[in-house]
Structures are given as C-alpha cells and as structure tokens.
Amino acid sequence: SGLNEIDYTLSYAIDVGPVSLSAGHIWYTFPQVTGPMYGKSTREVYVTAQYNNDIVNPFVKAYYDYEFADGVYANVGLNKSVKISDRLSAGAEVSLGVADGNYMDVYYGSSGSFADFNAALFASFAVTENIAVGPRLAWMSLLDGEARDNADDQDILWGGVNLSAS
Numbered sequence: 707s708g709l710n711e712i713d714y715t716l717s718y719a720i721d722v723g724p725v726s727l728s729a730g731h732i733w734y735t736f737p738q739v740t741g742p743m744y745g746k747s748t749r750e751v752y753v754t755a756q757y758n759n760d761i762v763n764p765f766v767k768a769y770y771d772y773e774f775a776d777g778v779y780a781n782v783g784l785n786k787s788v789k790i791s792d793r794l795s796a797g798a799e800v801s802l803g804v805a806d807g808n809y810m811d812v813y814y815g816s817s818g819s820f821a822d823f824n825a826a827l828f829a830s831f832a833v834t835e836n837i838a839v840g841p842r843l844a845w846m847s848l849l850d851g852e853a854r855d856n857a858d859d860q861d862i863l864w865g866g867v868n869l870s871a872s
Contacts, residue, residue: 711736726756732769748774762786765801777809779821793832800825802849810850814857818850830868839869 717730735747748771756765768780783801790796803821810816826844833839847861854860 709737721758724758726754726758728752728754756785771809771812775809775812777806777812779803779805779809781824783824787828787830794829796827796829798825798827810853814848814850814853816850816852816856818852820849821853822849823847828868837869837871839867842866842868 712735714733714735715730717728719726719728721727730752732750732752733747734749750769750771750773752767752769754765754767756763762784763786764782764784766780766782768778770778781801781803783799785797785799787795787797801824803824804819805813805821806819807817810818810821814821824844824846826842828840828842830838830840843863843865845861845863848854848857
C-alpha cells in the first residue's frame with residue numbers, strides 16, 4: 707500500500723528502419739524499504755530492441771544491476787499500442803523474464819533462471835508535443851519454484867503512472 711518505488715530513467719532511443727533501439731540508466735528508489743538488504747536504492751543500465759510492425763511488436767530488453775545484485779535480468783515479449791486519438795494511445799504487453807545466478811540469488815533467493823511472467827495494460831496521453839503521462843496496470847507471477855517458495859508475494863498486481871519528457 708502506498709508509494710513504494712520511484713524510478714528515474716535517463717535514456718536515448720533511435721529508430722533504425724522498423725527497429726527501435728534504446729539504452730539508458732535507471733535509478734530505483736524504495737522510500738518505504740529499509741535495512742541492509744535493499745538500502746534505499748539500486749541502479750541499472752539497460753539496452754532494448756523492438757521490431758515495429760502493424761500486427762504486434764516483439765521486443766527484448768536486458769538490464770544489468772551493478773549496484774545491488776551485480777546481475778543481469780532479460781525480458782522478451784510482445785506488445786501492441788493503438789492510437790485512440792491524436793493525443794491518446796492504449797496498449798497491452800506480455801513478457802517472460804530470465805536472469806543470471808547473481809540476480810536470482812539476490813532478488814529471489816533462488817538458483818533458477820526463469821524469473822517471471824508479466825502482463826500489462828497501459829495508456830499514454832500527450833499533454834504537449836514533448837510531455838506524456840499515462841497509467842500502467844500490470845500483473846507479475848514468479849515462475850521459478852524456489853523463488854516462489856521464498857517469496858512473500860508470488861503474484862503481484864501493481865499499478866503506476868509514467869511521466870516522460872522527450
């Protein structure tokens with residue numbers, strides 16, 4: 707309950723034909739989490755690639771948590787966004803996450819590699835030509851049996867608001 711995570715992302719994106727590429731850095735902050743396990747934040751660098759087409763967009767994303775886990779998490783999936791009006795779009799996404807041993811051990815107490823399954827609904831409203839805001843409602847389910855045994859929450863329904871400037 708309440709605001710428990712705030713992420714700050716700096717990214718660069720470019721389209722190369724039908725492929726969208728991006729790279730960036732994320733600062734994660736957890737205002738309600740304390741203790742030696744998490745501290746108050748962690749940091750990641752990431753790269754993504756997405757093939758854009760009219761039907762559905764396959765993507766791959768890779769994150770390296772260099773602050774807390776010293777590990778890699780990758781996510782592959784499909785998404786689709788449709789334009790509802792000049793300023794409003796909405797979409798959905800599904801993905802499968804995998805991680806290396808360090809990441810799985812630190813975040814899930816597991817030695818497995820299949821981390822999670824994700825499904826989300828999202829929207830984006832262009833407030834101005836360069837500023838957009840939108841909600842996201844997502845469900846995440848841990849896949850690894852050992853991770854599920856170690857987790858307080860094996861399935862999480864969460865929501866958030868994205869604010870972006872370009």
